[in-house]
Amino acid sequence: MHSEFKPNLTHDVPSEQMDAEYFEYSKAANPISANLITRIPYHSFPASLYDSGPSRVVALDLSEALGCEGPATGPGLCANFIRLNAGEALELHPNATSQVFYVIAGEGNLVQGEHEIAWSTGCFIALPGLLQARLSASQDARLYYVHDEPLLRYLGVTRSTDRFVPTLYPAALANLKLREAADDPRAQDRSRISILLGNRNFPQTRTVTHVLWAMYGILPAGSIQKPHRHQSIALDFIIDCPTGCYSLVGTELDADGQIRNPVRVDWSPGLAFVTPPGYWHAHFNESDTEAFLIPIQDAGLQTYLRALDIRFS
Incomplete structure (x- = not known):
C-alpha cells in the first residue's frame, strides 16, 4: 500500500531554521490591535508607597500587565520612588544609559565615579549608567527616579559608553526659569507653561538625555491644557496641587475635539501615574491655586527616531 511521506520536522529541518515562522501580512502587521502585544495600562501610584518606612527603592512595576520581564513601568522605562x-x-546601578531624579524632599549627596553632587528639595539630576551611583541623605529624603533599563533588557544589550556626564539642575535655577516662562506676556497663548530640561550633548532632540525627556510645568489656577497626544509614554509625577486638579485620558476625540469616554485621574501631591502612548489626554485645574507637575518620557529616543508625532486637538 502506498502511504504519503511526512517529514519529521525535528530531524529534517536544519537547526538554524527551527525558530523561523511565516505570517500572512494582515495577521501580523498590527500586533496591538490583534491583542498579540498588550497595551500599556493606565495606573496610578500614591505617595503612601514611600512616605514612611525604611530606606528603599520602590519600583512602579507593571511588567505583568505589559507581558515583559520586570521591573518596568513601560516597555522601555522604569519609574521608581526612593525613600x-x-x-x-543606597547604591544604584541599573543596566541603563539614562537616569533622571527629582528630589521631592530632603537633602544629601550623590557620588558617581569622580563626580559628586550635593542635592536638595526641588533639584533635578541626570546620570549616565556606566558607573554605580551612591546616594546618601543628610535629611530624610524622597525622590522620583526614572531610568531606561527595560529598554536595554529588551534589546539584550548592556551599557558600554556614557553619552553625557552627571548633570545637576539646581532647584533655584529651575524655579527661576519656570517663573520666567510663566511671566512671559505670550504664556497664555501657548499650549502649556513649562520648561524642558536639556543637555548640550543632545542639540537635535533638546532633551535631558538621549533617551529621556523631562518637563517641569505649571498648571495655572482655573486653566485647562487641551487634549494632546504623542507616541512616547508619559510617566507623570505631581509635585504639588490643590483639590480640583485632574487629567482625562482616552483613545478618541469627539466632533468637538473633546476626549470621548475618558478615564479620570484625580491628582494629589506626590502621585505618579502612567499616560499610555498614543492616548489623548487633557489636564484641568478647577481651583484658584497653581499646580506643579513633572512628566518624564522616552521622547528623547522617540524624537531621534522621528516617531514622536505630538498632536493637539
Whole structure:
C-alpha cells in the first residue's frame, strides 16, 4: 500500500531554521490591535508607597500587565520612588544609559565615579549608567527616579559608553526659569507653561538625555491644557496641587475635539501615574491655586527616531 511521506520536522529541518515562522501580512502587521502585544495600562501610584518606612527603592512595576520581564513601568522605562532616611545610603546601578531624579524632599549627596553632587528639595539630576551611583541623605529624603533599563533588557544589550556626564539642575535655577516662562506676556497663548530640561550633548532632540525627556510645568489656577497626544509614554509625577486638579485620558476625540469616554485621574501631591502612548489626554485645574507637575518620557529616543508625532486637538 502506498502511504504519503511526512517529514519529521525535528530531524529534517536544519537547526538554524527551527525558530523561523511565516505570517500572512494582515495577521501580523498590527500586533496591538490583534491583542498579540498588550497595551500599556493606565495606573496610578500614591505617595503612601514611600512616605514612611525604611530606606528603599520602590519600583512602579507593571511588567505583568505589559507581558515583559520586570521591573518596568513601560516597555522601555522604569519609574521608581526612593525613600532615603537621614544618615543612610543606597547604591544604584541599573543596566541603563539614562537616569533622571527629582528630589521631592530632603537633602544629601550623590557620588558617581569622580563626580559628586550635593542635592536638595526641588533639584533635578541626570546620570549616565556606566558607573554605580551612591546616594546618601543628610535629611530624610524622597525622590522620583526614572531610568531606561527595560529598554536595554529588551534589546539584550548592556551599557558600554556614557553619552553625557552627571548633570545637576539646581532647584533655584529651575524655579527661576519656570517663573520666567510663566511671566512671559505670550504664556497664555501657548499650549502649556513649562520648561524642558536639556543637555548640550543632545542639540537635535533638546532633551535631558538621549533617551529621556523631562518637563517641569505649571498648571495655572482655573486653566485647562487641551487634549494632546504623542507616541512616547508619559510617566507623570505631581509635585504639588490643590483639590480640583485632574487629567482625562482616552483613545478618541469627539466632533468637538473633546476626549470621548475618558478615564479620570484625580491628582494629589506626590502621585505618579502612567499616560499610555498614543492616548489623548487633557489636564484641568478647577481651583484658584497653581499646580506643579513633572512628566518624564522616552521622547528623547522617540524624537531621534522621528516617531514622536505630538498632536493637539
